[in-house]
Amino acid sequence: KQEVTQIPAALSVPEGENLVLxxxxxxxxxxxxxxxxxxxxxxxxxxxxxxxxxxxxxxGRLNASLDKSSGRSTLYIAASQPGDSATYLCAFLFMNxxxxxxxxxxxxxxxxxx
Amino acid sequence: DxxxxxxxxxxxxxxxxxxxxxxxxxxxxxxxxxxxQTMMRGLELLIYFNNNVPIDDSGMPEDxxxxxxxxxxxxxxxxQPSEPRDSAVYFCASSGGPSAKLxxxxxxxxxxx
Numbered sequence: 001k002q003e004v005t006q007i008p009a010a011l012s013v014p015e016g017e018n019l020v021l022x023x024x025x026x027x028x029x030x031x032x033x034x035x036x037x038x039x040x041x042x043x044x045x046x047x048x049x050x051x052x053x054x055x056x057x058x059x060g061r062l063n064a065s066l067d068k069s070s071g072r073s074t075l076y077i078a079a080s081q082p083g084d085s086a087t088y089l090c091a092f093l094f095m096n097x098x099x100x101x102x103x104x105x106x107x108x109x110x111x112x113x114x
Numbered sequence: 115d116x117x118x119x120x121x122x123x124x125x126x127x128x129x130x131x132x133x134x135x136x137x138x139x140x141x142x143x144x145x146x147x148x149x150x151q152t153m154m155r156g157l158e159l160l161i162y163f164n165n166n167v168p169i170d171d172s173g174m175p176e177d178x179x180x181x182x183x184x185x186x187x188x189x190x191x192x193x194q195p196s197e198p199r200d201s202a203v204y205f206c207a208s209s210g211g212p213s214a215k216l217x218x219x220x221x222x223x224x225x226x227x
Contacts, residue, residue: 031213043118043205043218051213089157093213100212101170102147104157 002027002094006105013080014113021075021108023090028068031093031100035064035075038087038107047088048075080112118219120206126225132194135222137206138187145212148181148191149205151221157205163189164212196226 003026013019023033032051036044048057048064050073056065063076073090087107094101119138127133139146147162161171166183174181178197183189193200207218 034216036216036218043220044207044216046215046217049215091157091216101159102216106156 002092002101002103004090004092004103004105006088006090006108008108009106010109010111012111012113015080015082017080017112018076018078019080019110021077021088021090021110023073023075023105025071025073025092025103027092027094028071029095030068031095033064033066033073033090033092034102035062035073036089036091036104038089040086044089077110080110082112082114085110085112118206118208118217120204120219120222122222123220124223124225126227127196128227129197130195131226132192133196133200133224133226135191135204135206135224137189137191137219139189139206139208140210140217141187143208143210143217144186145209145214146183146189147207147209147216148189149207149218151203151205152201160191193224196224198226200224201226 005024007022034049035047038044050057050066061078066073087109089107091102091104121136148160149157151157160173161181163183181191203221203223205221207216209216
């Protein structure tokens with residue numbers, strides 16, 4: 001069974017800090033990974049998508065990397081802002097019994113204080 | 115595009131009642147997914163459709179749950195009869211391909227008393 005683990009579960013930082021969120025997976029046969037943001041009471045918003053053949057993607061202050069050999073992905077947020085406060089989830093697309101399946105981590109709850 | 119649209123936003127019902135959740139995917143998206151989110155289990159895939167056809171329903175918890183997609187712009191998730199343990203946030207999501215970005219609706223908060 002594929003498992004996705006996110007560390008830390010919660011993180012609190014002052015505004016302006018650079019930070020790294022971690023995600024690890026147990027099955028290296030992935031197609032891609034996505035990083036999502038979820039605000040309280042809202043749905044998930046896809047931030048970045050990395051195909052299995054890629055190593056990283058960047059969007060503004062966000063940079064996501066993928067290392068299949070070690071089973072890890074990181075989301076780097078530069079110069080954090082209070083508006084970045086949210087729960088961040090990673091999700092890996094696996095092949096499971098003939099079907100493609102997106103498996104989510106449990107998320108990292110980020111609080112950026114002014 | 116208005117994004118993925120779900121209704122209702124909140125549903126409170128009594129145990130034993132039938133519950134129907136609705137979803138309109140983004141126009142042109144061939145894949146539609148139903149997820150359930152709880153504090154204990156996180157996000158779980160219930161079922162997904164490709165071109166209106168159910169592909170993988172292995173996540174549907176039991177026979178009380180059923181999902182349909184009668185056309186490319188509408189899907190329903192039905193629970194009959196509902197139980198308190200079904201209380202969760204149910205999300206619908208769509209994408210333009212099996213490995214494309216996933217777009218989520220705002221979810222339906224279901225409370226079964």
